[in-house]
Amino acid sequence: MSTLHFTLPDGSTETVEVTRLLNAGYAGREQDEVQAHIAELAELGVPGPTTTPALYPVSPYLASQADEVAVQHERTSGEAEWALVITDSGVLLTVACDHTDRALEVHGVAWSKNASPDILGTRAWWLDDVRDRLDDITLRGYVGEGDARQLIQDSTLGALLTPDYWLDVLAERDLATPGTVLISGTVAMTPGVDQFADVWSVEMHDPATGDTLEAAYRVVPMPAPIG
Template structure:
């Protein structure tokens, strides 16, 4: 199983193995907007979930703190998200980029989530330290240097919502990582980029957490 390490604002470092990795989907706080989005995706051939919000189990080894993501073709892309990391020392909040195979997505969202890594930041905040201002935290994403996502955590279901789900399912334990689902992209942008950067920001302190990586195309298949 992979091990993640996070630097905290107080100068300490928390390290945890990843035993369970979960990707939330269709996790906007306004579920009427989510329903409209599901209908739009259906027109593009992406199968609709049976329920919303959705939660997709992902192979734990796909949780990564990396500067490079390999891709088999040019139709993969990331998404700006936050992540909850349950550790033996409490719950951490960090930024994440859910890299997804869009070609595979039309055959099954869960399959596409397992075809590329979830890239997490190397810094984190203790959830309790920002709990009083979660909705004001900012979430941004850049593709090849272009800002394509810009919002706040108020647009997404709350960390507490997902912690309650984990408790109900017996999954509230150290080693569990849950990634939030994403905010809307700027209409008309080209998301099939070679470089991705995502940022979680705290306007109250000016502190930010980022994750950035380049996409490396794998060699062509022989056979």
């Protein structure tokens, strides 16, 4: 398990022991577009899901707020997402980046999700406080080399299935319990932008309040193996 700490807008904090981590996939609200994306991935050798949206269990210790992600090779990248965090006090919403092994993804999406951590922000909002304006909240992903930064994902939470949709799914499966973290699935990447960068960052911005949640990390190659 891992322990996550979140600061709320009023300055209070919430600490969560992660007991269950789940990654949603193919979770766009427009499922016709999702099916087109699945067809594109199939051409790259990525196996399609048996149903959409999909939900992949991930080892709970992979929920992290680290500022570095160690990788075994150069074909790994992040995905801009939101995360639900169920606590004893209620449900938190924060920003997240699902770092994924793209080389392993062609052998199994569930396997690739367990090869790298899910990076979550250190600040969060109560879901109840933003529920009525979720579709207007922006979600952006950036990649970088050194100090440079380039926009690679730019959408709103309105493009994805809602937190309440996933809370219903969790409740049906008796998974809506404190310690459960669910990562939303992602939005489209901008064609032509290299996702295999050494820095990934994600921002979730609420236009109504001007508040922005952020998560960022460096991608660090591991030493070459011996043997």
